[in-house]
Amino acid sequence: MSFEYAGATVEIVDAATILAAARVNPVELLRRAVFPAPVSGAELTVTSADTGSGPVHVFVAEIRADGADGPSKERLRAIVLGNVPVGPLLAKRIAAGDVVTTRIVDEVGAAALAAYRKLGLDRPAGPAAEREPGAVLADAAAGMQATVGYEREGVVRLRAEVARDEVRPEHLEAMVRLMLHAVVELLGPEAGERPLAGRRYLVSRETIPRVATTTQTVTLDQVGGLADLVAELRQIAVSFRHPEAMARWGARRPQGILMYGPPGTGKTMLSRALANEIGADFREVRTPEILDKWLGGSERNIKQIFRDARRYREPTLILFDEFDSIISYAGSGGDAASQAINAVAGIFKQEMNDLIEANPNVIVVATTNFPHRVDDSLIRSGRFDVKISVPRPDEASRAEIFRKMIAQLVAVYEEPGFTMFADGVDVAELARLSHGMTGADIKEVLRRVQLAKAMQDARTGGMVGPISQDELRASITELSTQR
Structure with a gap:
């Protein structure tokens, strides 16, 4: 996605992925972008929040102008001394090191600074800064509105909210346009009709978030040492997020993924990261939720899990962790335990046969340290279309x-x-x-x-x-x- 604004070329790299990642972690954009003076920098952050009316995506742009900290102490002294008749005499005493005089003048300067801020004189120059707090900038094409505020000296702040279920890449593009519009207003009419001519701005995810990462918030960007595997998971996420492209070509995205490898190689973490890449809810199924000592209990449990899965309206990744402990050696033995395992395995096969047709919002991931313990019929193509080995890192x-x-x-x-x-x-x-x-x-x-x-x-x-x-x-x- 690319466009031109005020002479600059703007490219947004995978806007859908940015919006999906923002459901889990704040995504910081454009922190390193360079603008003409007096704009000293700008940041755009996309994050998620829960409000009284439901979950929303929050877009916040902060634009800083030179002189954001207000006038210096020396400048305030000059203002004070230049506006009183005895200014030259007081200036000589300050130069001579008179502590009392210096303190008096600085206290008057501090009062002047307080008035300076209260009157809004600390705002950067330009039409954007002349807007009253609470004013609105709007992009009619996307139906996007951003309120204007001044929470810190010399900083123009734009903020917009869009319901999570309604947010689209066009909203991100609209917010970037509104931010650049405010930048151009701060530059003023003397900057010309194309004040950003020749500049190129790349809007893409920051790879290192400035918040502590947990297993729940990990992203594929933060996975190290598995480049090919991460690339494959990104492709799966793209196919999940773009059902219209799949439908256009009659393509069927994977409905099941099996990850196998030694303990500690990151299979569960990768499952979380894939869910976060998709922007999906994460549902983990463990052995005690399925296996039941009472006759028929395990079968009822597995049916209920898939019955719930067919009703999910939000994108959801269901993880069957330690899959071999849930369904192992299916088809072997004739004792009661083996029959119970076979019954659960049989129901699992049936449920997986048409899950993607019943609910395209769901994708299933199974992980195991012991792939040889899982019957081939359970993980054949059509049920688990992708099988990924997660090795020890070299x-x-x-x-x-x-x-x-x-x-x-x-x-x-x-x-x-x-x-x-x-x-x-x-x-x-x-x-x-x-x-x-x-x-x-x-x-x-x-x-x-x-x-x-x-x-x-x-x-x-x-x-x-x-x-x-x-x-x-x-x-x-x-x-x-x-x-």
Whole structure:
């Protein structure tokens, strides 16, 4: 999706994915965009919120202008001294170091600054800043309205809400247009008819969110070391989000995905990330929800799970985690236990046969550490169309996992005056030392170092340096000897 505005070329990369990701994590856009003076920067954030009228997508654009902090102390002194008859005399006393005179003038300046802000003189120049708080900018084509506010000095803030069920890529494009409209207004008429001529703005997801990532909020952007696998999951997400394209070509997207591989390689995390990429609700089914010691109970449970699935109106990913423990060795043995397993497996096969036709909003993922324990008839094509092996990461993949995990920690926790990791951290060496480790193991390596640093900080009152390469090496060695 691309368009031109005020001479600039604007490209929005996969708007549907941006809107889907915003259901889980705030998505920050255009933070690195450069605009002509006096606009010093702009940010566009898309997030999700629950309101009294239902869930909404919230679009917030903040545009900063030079001089956002108001006049300097020196400027205020000049204003004060230039507007009183004894100004030159007071200026000489300040220059001579007279503390009392300096304090009096600065207190008058502080009062002037308070009045300056109260009167709204701290707003940046331009028509956008002349709008009263609560004024509205609108895009008629998308039916989008954004209110104008001034919550901080020198910052114009646009805010719009769209019901989650109604939000479309056109709303994101409209918000970008409204933000650029406000930028152009701040530049003023002297900037000409095409004040952004020759500039190109790319609207795409930031890969490292500035919030702590949990298993529930992980995205495919944050998955390290599985590039081919992530690319395949992205394709599945695209096919899920664009049913009109599927229908046009008579194509059928996958209705079931089987992920298999050793423990700790991230199968459950990938399932969550796929749900977040789609913008789908996540429903996890575990063994106790199905298996029942009473005759016929397990069969009733599996039927109820699929009965509910056929009624979902929101996009939903259903995860059968540890699939082999729910349905294993189907068809073997003649005892009561085997017959119960066969009954559950038989119902599962029937329900999966037409699930996508019954409810295209649902996609099923099953994960297992032991694929040989699952009968082939259960996971044949048509039921589970995609089968993905999730291996232990190789050295290059481990380096990527270390890099992304460290970058995420830095984005969330570092702040002015606090450095979390030393400059000399070598992820390539860490990858070599962590031979055989999974993503879960690498996360544990970092957790142990963080905990050790926090305990040291607590004992010394903050006199702790950043995490070093030696400390990371020691944590890897410690975990390796315990495995």
